Amino acid sequence: MNVLILGGALFAAQIMLAMAMTMAVWRIARGPRAQDRVLGLDTLYVTAMLMIVTFGVRTGSMLYFEAALVIALLGFASTVAMAKFLMRGEVIE
Amino acid sequence: MSRLFPYPGLSLALAAFWVLLHNSLAPMTLLGAVLIGIVAPWSLVPLEAPKLRIGSAVALFKLAGIVIYDIVRSNFAVAAIILGGARHAHTSGFVAIPLELTNRYGLALLAVIITSTPGTLWAQHDAATNRLLLHVFDFVDEADWIDLVKRRYEPLLREIFQ
């Protein structure tokens, strides 16, 4: 019974997170400008990290934590790099 | 003491980080925490980062409480606007706010607070005139947002950092 409650809740949460990731991907594809795509990518990273955390809860294994931490770190570094690129890369100084 | 620990706050934070990452209180973990707390802050010394002085710990806790309350409240406010969709024709806009806070750590903390709160966004800060450009999601009254920064956050931040 308790397994069913938590399992159902996790299933619902994962569906919602998957929908959120779909919308972030839609924003990346749609644009219209480069900053919108970078914003979509950042949202995708954070949502993917939360998804990995829910997988960790589902399996009861703490190994997923490291994966989530790596995603968070890489997401931060790549978004900062791309924001910097938007500032400097396009306009000729 | 200050020769061994050039940045005591950073040392404490790194040691706590180490313990949390290993998720144990085993002797080896504690040893690692002490070592990283002593060694790592030395990498900041050549950068000559200005030292952080907390003027009032009470104000810091008060600010933390206010910020958590504001973040939760504006989460619900922004969620309601998004779910309301096109039925609510809401406007967004930029607000310019003159600041009195000049401490760099204080400004950095204010930037993090404002951007973390859904509904407000730190757009630009001009160091020469100390003017802040804020982007507001639900722009009804300009004075409300100036009040939020000037009355709610800035006095506490000035008490903490100056």
Next chain:
Amino acid sequence: MIEAPDLPLWAALLTSILIVGGAAFTLIGAVGLATLRSFYQRVHAPTLGTTLGAALILSGSMLCFSVLQSRPVGRELLLLLFVLLTTPVTFILLVRAALYRDRSESNQEVPPLD
């Protein structure tokens, strides 16, 4: 089909509420990201997922593992702190880049540089 750790009833209920609530906030933020009209409005939406969304899901995970291992587990705090501190930094940089690009094209929507 449905697999989940076997927690006592109170913990199962509380973890379920926290995780579903967090996922709901993240989803609403993503809906805002997809539907709002201008870039500066869209930047506000994902902060729902990175503040309350992440806080609720991570505290659900913290509760679940603390009960499973019958000792407090705090590693999720680290992740939450990291997300809370880094997201504003990326958004501030992104908005600055967007302002710079809009101004260099003299877009009417943004205020001029003094």
